[in-house]
Amino acid sequence: MKDVKVLGPGCKRCEATAEMVKTAAAALGLDVKVEKVTDYAAIAGYGIASTPGIVIDGKVVHAGGLPKEEDVKAWLAA
Amino acid sequence: MSGRSCEAAGCCGPAAAVDHGRSRRAIALTAAGLIAWGAIYAGLKPFADRATAALPLEPGGHAAEAVAFFLYDAPKVLMLLCLVIFAMGVVRSFFSPERTRALLAGRGEGFGNVAAAGLGVLTPFCSCSAVPLFVGFVSAGVPLGVTFSFLIAAPMVNEVALGLLFALLGWKVAATYLAFGLSVAIAGGFVIGALNLEGWLEEWVRAVRAGAVDVPVASQSAADRIAAGVAAVKDILGRIWAWILAGIAVGALIHGWAPAEVLAAIMGREAWWSVPAAVVVGIPIYSNAAGIVPVVEALIAKGAALGTVLAFMMSVTALSAPELLILRKVMTVRLLAVFVGVVGVGILCVGYLFNLLFA
Numbered sequence: 111m112k113d114v115k116v117l118g119p120g121c122k123r124c125e126a127t128a129e130m131v132k133t134a135a136a137a138l139g140l141d142v143k144v145e146k147v148t149d150y151a152a153i154a155g156y157g158i159a160s161t162p163g164i165v166i167d168g169k170v171v172h173a174g175g176l177p178k179e180e181d182v183k184a185w186l187a188a
Numbered sequence: 189m190s191g192r193s194c195e196a197a198g199c200c201g202p203a204a205a206v207d208h209g210r211s212r213r214a215i216a217l218t219a220a221g222l223i224a225w226g227a228i229y230a231g232l233k234p235f236a237d238r239a240t241a242a243l244p245l246e247p248g249g250h251a252a253e254a255v256a257f258f259l260y261d262a263p264k265v266l267m268l269l270c271l272v273i274f275a276m277g278v279v280r281s282f283f284s285p286e287r288t289r290a291l292l293a294g295r296g297e298g299f300g301n302v303a304a305a306g307l308g309v310l311t312p313f314c315s316c317s318a319v320p321l322f323v324g325f326v327s328a329g330v331p332l333g334v335t336f337s338f339l340i341a342a343p344m345v346n347e348v349a350l351g352l353l354f355a356l357l358g359w360k361v362a363a364t365y366l367a368f369g370l371s372v373a374i375a376g377g378f379v380i381g382a383l384n385l386e387g388w389l390e391e392w393v394r395a396v397r398a399g400a401v402d403v404p405v406a407s408q409s410a411a412d413r414i415a416a417g418v419a420a421v422k423d424i425l426g427r428i429w430a431w432i433l434a435g436i437a438v439g440a441l442i443h444g445w446a447p448a449e450v451l452a453a454i455m456g457r458e459a460w461w462s463v464p465a466a467v468v469v470g471i472p473i474y475s476n477a478a479g480i481v482p483v484v485e486a487l488i489a490k491g492a493a494l495g496t497v498l499a500f501m502m503s504v505t506a507l508s509a510p511e512l513l514i515l516r517k518v519m520t521v522r523l524l525a526v527f528v529g530v531v532g533v534g535i536l537c538v539g540y541l542f543n544l545l546f547a
Contacts, residue, residue: 117320118316119316119319119320121314121316123314123316150319150320150323150392150517150518151323151392151395151396153320153323154320154323154324154327154393154396155396156401157324157327157328157401158286158320158324158401158403159285159286159288159289159320159321159324159325159328160284160285160286160312160313160317160320160321160324161316161317161320163403170401170403171403171404172403173284173285173286173403174284174285174286174312174317174403175312178412
């Protein structure tokens with residue numbers, strides 16, 4: 111099971127990103143755990159400078175702005 | 189798969205062909221859109237004049253003047269903004285906060301401040317990202333003063349402010365605003381850096397020792413970049429169009445009815461105290477440049493001094509109460525006070541300078 115963390119203080123885009131990940135995972139038939147990280151210190155600990163960020167199994171794959179749907183699918187399938 | 193890597197490999201697989209096709213179509217559509225834009229824009233003035241003349245208003249009267257201003261300015265401003273925001277959206281697709289951080293990390297004061305202010309204009313930045321950005325910069329070795337130069341320039345010198353100033357007051361004013369806005373950001377960051385205030389950051393910010401992570405950059409085709417421009421227009425105009433219309437409506441009322449003598453007395457160049465007053469009044473007011481500039485234009489037409497009004501605008505955009513509240517999460521009150529003080533003084537200088545230059 112993939113462990114996905116969506117980093118962001120809880121703005122609209124962060125919510126939308128978390129939804130995208132869930133939708134993409136469901137479309138691929140993957141079992142993922144999606145967790146939202148909203149604490150600023152925790153977000154900073156991942157070393158990104160813009161939100162929303164996406165971390166999959168401990169690795170940062172995206173930072174800043176809404177990701178593209180096909181990219182999300184590629185990250186989840188990798 | 190990116191077009192570039194494919195060319196380098198000397199192949200042309202089906203995915204790349206699809207990418208090229210999409211890009212060609214997007215570029216053709218953009219060109220067609222620009223031509224249509226030009227045609228509509230050229231027709232705005234005659235349309236507004238005819239529409240105003242068709243209304244049962246006394247020609248040259250208060251109401252006719254206000255209506256003509258609104259009918260011409262509202263579509264003109266919205267169209268120019270579409271163009272500027274689109275262009276900026278495309279340009280910004282080449283930048284990201286992570287890449288900007290990598291460019292700025294380890295730079296000394298001076299050149300670092302100049303680069304940070306310039307990049308602050310070009311890097312995509314949303315105010316909800318201000319805290320992660322600040323901490324991400326500082327913890328990765330970008331000097332505090334350089335980070336501040338970025339943080340001052342980003343909200344103040346933005347495409348909406350520049351686009352509106354250009355649309356309503358001409359390119360000279362827009363260019364001067366750009367130059368002075370960058371100067372305030374560079375000088376402000378430099379001064380804050382020289383004061384060595386790292387110790388005045390919040391405890392937890394100093395504790396973050398993450399360093400920078402390499403975020404893989406998604407490859408982008410021309411079609412993706414054009415799409416980014418369109419998305420920027422939808423996103424930004426979607427948020428601010430109501431502000432713009434309200435601002436233009438207020439501007440129209442000022443055009444039609446506000447007595448010029450009163451305004452000139454309060455906001456004219458003779459009233460020296462009007463510049464500091466404009467800065468102080470601007471801090472609690474939160475609006476992006478969108479709602480302010482049309483009002484500004486009308487005020488200037490009625491005799492308010494340009495520098496005073498621009499100081500007001502800079503204060504509204506660079507020193508907003510909500511942004512200060514967000515920054516309070518990473519800075520102690522003392523540091524926040526220094527930030528407001530340094531930027532406020534910078535804006536004051538700009539206000540007085542403008543009043544001297546555009547006399």
